[in-house]
Amino acid sequence: xxxxxxILAGCSGDDSGKPELVWYINPDxxxxxxxxxxxxxxxxxxxxQVLPQSSDQQRIQLARRLAAEDPxxxxxxxxxxxxxxxxxxxxxxxxxxxxxxxxxxxxxxxAAAAATWEGExxxxxxxxxxxxxWYRKSFVExxxxxxxxxVTWDQIIDAAADNGGQIGVQANKYEGYSVWINxxxxxxxGNIIENAEKGADATVSVxxxxxxxAAGIIEKLASxxxxxxxxxxxxxxxxxxxxxxxxxxxxxxxxxxxHNYDATAPDVAKDIGYTMYPxxxxxxxxxxxxxxxxxxxxxxxxxxxxxxEAAACLVEPDQQGVNAEMTGNMPASPGGYAYPPLADIYPAxxxxxxxxxxxxxxxxxxxxxxxxxxxxxxxxxxxxASVNADTPGKxxxxxxEIIDGGRLL
Amino acid sequence: VSAVTAxxxxxxxxxxxxxxxxxxxxxENRLGQRLVAPAVVLMVLVTAYPMLQALxxxxxxxxxxxxxxxxxVGLGNYITVxxxxxxxxxxxxxxxxxxxxVAIELVIGFAFAMVMHKIMIARGLMRTSILIxxxxxxxxxxxxxxxxxxxxxxxxxxxxxxxxxxxxDTNWYGDHWPAMFAIMVSEIWKTTPFMALLxxxxxxxxxxxxxxxxxxxxxxxxxRLFKVILPNMKAAIMVAVLFxxxxxxxxxxxxxxxxxxxxNTESSSFLTYRQVIEQxxxxxxxxxxVLLFLTVLLLAFGIVKLFKVDLAQARGEG
Numbered sequence: 001x002x003x004x005x006x007i008l009a010g011c012s013g014d015d016s017g018k019p020e021l022v023w024y025i026n027p028d029x030x031x032x033x034x035x036x037x038x039x040x041x042x043x044x045x046x047x048x049q050v051l052p053q054s055s056d057q058q059r060i061q062l063a064r065r066l067a068a069e070d071p072x073x074x075x076x077x078x079x080x081x082x083x084x085x086x087x088x089x090x091x092x093x094x095x096x097x098x099x100x101x102x103x104x105x106x107x108x109x110x111a112a113a114a115a116t117w118e119g120e121x122x123x124x125x126x127x128x129x130x131x132x133x134w135y136r137k138s139f140v141e142x143x144x145x146x147x148x149x150x151v152t153w154d155q156i157i158d159a160a161a162d163n164g165g166q167i168g169v170q171a172n173k174y175e176g177y178s179v180w181i182n183x184x185x186x187x188x189x190g191n192i193i194e195n196a197e198k199g200a201d202a203t204v205s206v207x208x209x210x211x212x213x214a215a216g217i218i219e220k221l222a223s224x225x226x227x228x229x230x231x232x233x234x235x236x237x238x239x240x241x242x243x244x245x246x247x248x249x250x251x252x253x254x255x256x257x258x259h260n261y262d263a264t265a266p267d268v269a270k271d272i273g274y275t276m277y278p279x280x281x282x283x284x285x286x287x288x289x290x291x292x293x294x295x296x297x298x299x300x301x302x303x304x305x306x307x308x309e310a311a312a313c314l315v316e317p318d319q320q321g322v323n324a325e326m327t328g329n330m331p332a333s334p335g336g337y338a339y340p341p342l343a344d345i346y347p348a349x350x351x352x353x354x355x356x357x358x359x360x361x362x363x364x365x366x367x368x369x370x371x372x373x374x375x376x377x378x379x380x381x382x383x384x385a386s387v388n389a390d391t392p393g394k395x396x397x398x399x400x401e402i403i404d405g406g407r408l409l
Numbered sequence: 410v411s412a413v414t415a416x417x418x419x420x421x422x423x424x425x426x427x428x429x430x431x432x433x434x435x436x437e438n439r440l441g442q443r444l445v446a447p448a449v450v451l452m453v454l455v456t457a458y459p460m461l462q463a464l465x466x467x468x469x470x471x472x473x474x475x476x477x478x479x480x481x482v483g484l485g486n487y488i489t490v491x492x493x494x495x496x497x498x499x500x501x502x503x504x505x506x507x508x509x510x511v512a513i514e515l516v517i518g519f520a521f522a523m524v525m526h527k528i529m530i531a532r533g534l535m536r537t538s539i540l541i542x543x544x545x546x547x548x549x550x551x552x553x554x555x556x557x558x559x560x561x562x563x564x565x566x567x568x569x570x571x572x573x574x575x576x577x578d579t580n581w582y583g584d585h586w587p588a589m590f591a592i593m594v595s596e597i598w599k600t601t602p603f604m605a606l607l608x609x610x611x612x613x614x615x616x617x618x619x620x621x622x623x624x625x626x627x628x629x630x631x632x633r634l635f636k637v638i639l640p641n642m643k644a645a646i647m648v649a650v651l652f653x654x655x656x657x658x659x660x661x662x663x664x665x666x667x668x669x670x671x672x673n674t675e676s677s678s679f680l681t682y683r684q685v686i687e688q689x690x691x692x693x694x695x696x697x698x699v700l701l702f703l704t705v706l707l708l709a710f711g712i713v714k715l716f717k718v719d720l721a722q723a724r725g726e727g
Contacts, residue, residue: 060686067473067689089474173671229578230560233671241561368474372688382671383583405470408493408680409688 019303021046021310023075024062026293027053031323032077038322039313044306046075046314055079055175059371066091066298074301075311077293078123080114080363081175081370086296087122088199088368093297093304095121099312106317108355111332114363115294118197123294124315125332127323130277130357131183131289134243134251137273139165143249150286152279153184153217156250160226165249167226168239171218173382176235178374179289179364180252181381184214186287186362187280192377193399196367204399206377211392213280215381222384232383244268252277254291255354256328258346274350277357287362292332330354375409376402460702467696473689486696496680496697500704503676505589507657510596514653515646517597518604525605526612543602551666554595558582558667588672595663600656604649611645612638647716654712655705677701 025032025048036046051058059082065073066086078086086092095103100121104112111125133151140147143159160167170176182192190210194203205211221227226249228234228242236253243251244265251257261269277288295314297307313319320331321339331337337355346354364370380395381387401407467486471479490496525536542550557563558581569575581587615638623637639646661678668674670683681701685694 056687063474063689064686067476085474089476173669229580230583232580232583233560238561375683375687405690405693406489408490408495408684408693 018042019044019306021074021301021303021307022072023048023077023295023310023314024051024073025049025077026051026055026058026079028323028327028329031326031329034326035314035319035322038319039310044303044310046310051077055081056371059085062086063089063091066300069300071298071300071302073298074303074307075314076296076298077126078296080290080292080294080366081374083115083123083294083296084117084366085368085370087117087120091296091299092122093299093301093308095124095297095308099308103315106315106335107333108358110290110358110361110363111292111294114290114292114366117366117368123296124311126293126295126315127320127329127336128290128292128332128358129254129256129329130291130354130361131179131252131254132353132357133275133278134253134257135273135275136165136243136248136250136268136271138271139163139249140273147273147275150276150279152282154220154282156278157217157221157224157226160249161224163249164247165226166228166242166245166247167221167249168228168234168242168251168253169221169231170235170239170252171222171231171382171384172233172235173378174235175374177382178377179291181214181218181377182364183277183287183289183362184217184280185210187277187284188213189281189284190214191365192373193365193367196365199368200403202365202367202369202403204396204403206399207392207396210280211396212389215387215389215391217280218381218384218387219389222387227384232385250278255330258350259328274353276353276360285360287360288357290358290361290363293329294332330358369403372402372409373399379409463695463698465695466691467699469692471690471692473691482692486693487700489693490696490700495675496677498673499675499677499680502589502674503658503660503678506593506596506660506676507654510593510600510657511650511653513593513597514601514604515650518601518649519608521601521605522608522612525609539605540602542599543606545599547599547662548666550599551595551663554591554598554663555667558591582668582672585672585674588668588674592660592663592667592674595667596657596660599663600653604653607649607652608642608645611642611649614645615641643716647712650716651709651712654708658705658708659701677704 021044023032023036023046027050033048036048040046051061058077058079062073062076062078063082063086067089083092103121103124107125108128111128112121114128115121115123115125133156135147140159143163143165145151145155145159156167159165170180185192185206185208188210190205190208190213192204192206194205196202222231228239228247230238230242234242239251239253240257240260242248243253243257244261248268258272258274259269261272277286279286295311297304297311301307315332317331317333317335318339320333320336321342324330324336324339325341325345331339334355337351342351365373367373376399377395380398381391398407402409468481468483469479470482470485521539525532525539528535558565560566560578560580560582563581565581566575566577566579570577579587581591619637619641620633623633628636659678660676661682664670664674664676664679665682670679675683677697678701681694681697684690684697688694
């Protein structure tokens with residue numbers, strides 16, 4: 001019924017005949033639905049429709065419908081890796097210049113950069129996520145590592161292997177693995193592609209010293225006893241299980257892990273420590289992964305003006321704070337972090353760590369070809385046990401052939 | 410014996426009909442054609458249009474997210490596909506899955522058909538329970554099997570840990586062959602009942618008189634099976650193998666749910682799906698689906714031919 005309602009443009013949510021703005025959201029625990037209600041006005045109602053769980057499937061559904069100029073989508077929650085692709089395809093309505101300036105001012109630099117294509121802010125930065133290094137306090141005590149100083153991947157792999165621990169990472173053949181590879185390469189001072197803004201003519205630069213460092217780290221973990229036996233199929237969830245098990249030692253994962261064990265394993269919850277993402281190269285600042293959501297307005301919406309107005313409301317710092325409080329998906333702006341209730345849920349130093357990490361984060365290259373690049377990385381770097389010094393070179397050739405269209409992916 | 414007589418009587422009837430090729434027969438024929446015409450037109454519209462559209466699209470380099478870069482490339486997509494190692498790898502995977510699953514299903518399915526055919530007590534219950542897996546949606550059964558083989562919450566590892574090559578931490582989805590094994594097990598479990606059902610239909614067509622006669626002549630159980638029962642249900646076996654082989658060749662759901670194509674477990678359909686739906690490469694994807702369609706046609710043709718040869722041989726022996 002809701003779907004039919006969505007298809008009939010102008011069909012009202014209630015009897016008042018108010019236009020309805022349909023916001024396609026990624027699944028969460030109710031934060032987006034709550035602020036949609038707050039941002040409904042006398043002129044329009046904002047309602048939500050839930051997209052599939054995985055970001056690939058979200059991209060597919062939205063792109064297919066937008067390519068068909070579906071007017072039933074007004075607002076959508078966009079993952080950074082496909083924001084550029086959508087903008088390049090002309091799916092996103094232009095945000096007025098003054099609004100762009102205001103949003104850039106309001107948001108973290110990384111959050112704005114991830115939503116920028118060809119010099120224009122194309123999505124409203126809403127929440128920004130980053131990974132930190134979570135550790136079990138009891139384990140690092142046993143292993144005798146000083147966690148107050150930045151640690152390197154080498155250090156934690158050795159420490160875990162020597163003390164019977166396993167490290168939780170994301171290395172299944174999916175976007176999460178590309179996130180990890182990107183963080184490792186960026187941490188070593190490299191980039192997967194240079195001149196991303198050139199689109200298909202960008203330079204693939206994965207075959208570099210930084211690429212080799214990243215391959216070395218993955219190879220070292222995969223061949224060490226610190227690798228969980230489900231390494232090649234591990235995702236955020238399974239890595240969390242590894243971390244919660246007796247072999248749990250270190251885990252790189254997103255911000256929402258903090259409350260993950262409260263109900264299921266209170267002992268583990270008390271044992272969790274956190275610090276900056278591990279360094280790829282000792283002494284070089286880590287570049288943690290960047291994730292999050294920006295809100296896009298559809299070019300094909302019948303109510304673009306209202307939708308732009310509603311999007312501006314949805315990303316107000318206080319709304320970002322409400323969303324963070326309910327879902328654990330942290331704000332995209334310092335103003336959002338200042339939302340008072342967050343201080344009750346998260347320790348002050350953790351909130352600070354999240355913000356430092358977002359500021360240090362390395363976004364995935366902003367290019368309309370990210371999904372090609374990401375899938376190519378997954379094809380050439382998976383399974384982790386197959387990664388060696390030749391992998392970066394192979395993946396460079398592969399990515400180039402894919403972007404030229406001379407090869408199947 | 411009956412297989413030899415039946416076609417003869419058909420032939421005789423045909424000749425008679427031809428001799429009586431009267432105006433009335435022609436008129437009836439024409440009426441029949443007119444009656445089916447609307448259905449044929451509708452079928453052509455709904456099946457031929459998308460097929461021709463795919464054929465047309467396959468000649469372009471066309472990506473949904475960069476529609477302005479659409480470019481005519483002739484047979485370029487086909488050349489790219491056919492010269493790509495991934496296409497051949499996936500085709501080999503698909504053929505392996507098809508051959509192995511259909512072969513195993515044929516044996517188990519036949520055993521099930523025999524049970525369903527012979528059983529006297531609780532016949533309805535037995536038949537129903539054999540058919541249950543076929544009634545379950547493939548995605549659901551694929552999830553069930555994915556969990557069964559899963560390292561974290563599956564039972565396969567703990568139940569079979571007494572086998573030397575299975576340990577508590579065996580990662581079934583971590584390597585090519587174990588992952589293929591898991592996919593094939595789920596496929597076999599799911600579709601064997603369908604095979605059994607088709608074979609049961611063939612089995613019930615074998616005349617009891619013939620079996621009794623061969624028994625009186627002193628034929629052993631194996632002789633009865635291979636000389637009487639199987640030759641007389643050849644048509645049913647062909648239909649079963651044909652249907653299942655074509656189905657198995659288009660395998661998609663299990664792979665999508667269980668490995669998402671990781672560990673080189675991708676099938677031809679999965680490759681096509683990824684090009685069209687994930688990469689939104691309509692041109693390349695259409696070329697792949699045209700090739701997939703041609704392969705399926707070729708397979709169907711091959712299987713029909715194969716069984717015809719066998720039938721002729723059986724006749725020669727008779």
